[in-house]
Amino acid sequence: MIRLEKVEKTFGSNAVLRGVDLEIAKGSSMVIIGGSGTGKSVLLKCVLGLVQQDAGRILVDGQDTAKTDRDAFLARFGMLFQGAALFDSLPVWQNVAFRLLRGSLKRPKAEAREIAIEKLRRVGLKPDVADRLPAELSGGMQKRVGLARAIAADPEIIFFDEPTTGLDPIMSGVINDLIREIVTEMGATAMTITHDMTSVRAIADNVAMLHGGKIRWTGPVSQLDTSGDPYVAQFISGSAEGPIEAVR
Numbered sequence: 645m646i647r648l649e650k651v652e653k654t655f656g657s658n659a660v661l662r663g664v665d666l667e668i669a670k671g672s673s674m675v676i677i678g679g680s681g682t683g684k685s686v687l688l689k690c691v692l693g694l695v696q697q698d699a700g701r702i703l704v705d706g707q708d709t710a711k712t713d714r715d716a717f718l719a720r721f722g723m724l725f726q727g728a729a730l731f732d733s734l735p736v737w738q739n740v741a742f743r744l745l746r747g748s749l750k751r752p753k754a755e756a757r758e759i760a761i762e763k764l765r766r767v768g769l770k771p772d773v774a775d776r777l778p779a780e781l782s783g784g785m786q787k788r789v790g791l792a793r794a795i796a797a798d799p800e801i802i803f804f805d806e807p808t809t810g811l812d813p814i815m816s817g818v819i820n821d822l823i824r825e826i827v828t829e830m831g832a833t834a835m836t837i838t839h840d841m842t843s844v845r846a847i848a849d850n851v852a853m854l855h856g857g858k859i860r861w862t863g864p865v866s867q868l869d870t871s872g873d874p875y876v877a878q879f880i881s882g883s884a885e886g887p888i889e890a891v892r
Contacts, residue, residue, distance in 0.1 A: 645670040645801065645833040646691060651700035652857075653686055660686050662857030663700070668850075670705075673827055673834040675844050675865075677879060678854035679888060684837040687854065688803055691835070692721065704801070715748050722799035722832075724823075726806040728790035730778040737774035740764060740792045749797050763792040767822055784815035791819070795826055802827065804836040808843050820846035841880055844868070853879065855888065 646668040653661040660683040668674040689695040740760035767788040808816035827834045852862040861873040878886030
């Protein structure tokens, strides 16, 4: 579903992506791991077209993203942002139905609200949450609302940006389980960026490690512990000793 070929991106003198090659199969869940500042978010933004790569090609379902209609292209995606990123001034249901209330996906207001409430139910929230403001919700509930918004338009591809950041271990487990269930139910292609190894093992079909601007290793999550790559081994163990330099 998604193919990156020799993708490069530089900001000033900082070469963030240095020839990234990666394939994400249709209907699979790919998790990209790597330390802070290694370019995971930049890679995601390049796929979405929010940042234009300097070199290389990005193909989605066989089509070059640089040559597609932007509205039609973005309509295929859902996104769970780090920190949920809800609109404070809008009630929960309007946050969930944000894309359904405007643009090419616009639905009648009553229909959009009905869809929003159904998606809230799917992530374990009761209908009475719909008319609350985000500030009235806990962090875990806000993350669920963000997940409901990501799936509101039944996208083919869903991106998850650090989905468990700021959550306690129990709520992190709940969110991981929801993501796994929903992606499987929808048959969606998922791309997650995280450094939470618990999330990796709960969500991933396949894992790719980004380091030094390139994909160091990629393979099934079942092979993560036996990858044979020293960078992967150090990262998943959390060791200060190894080829990845710890910033002190």
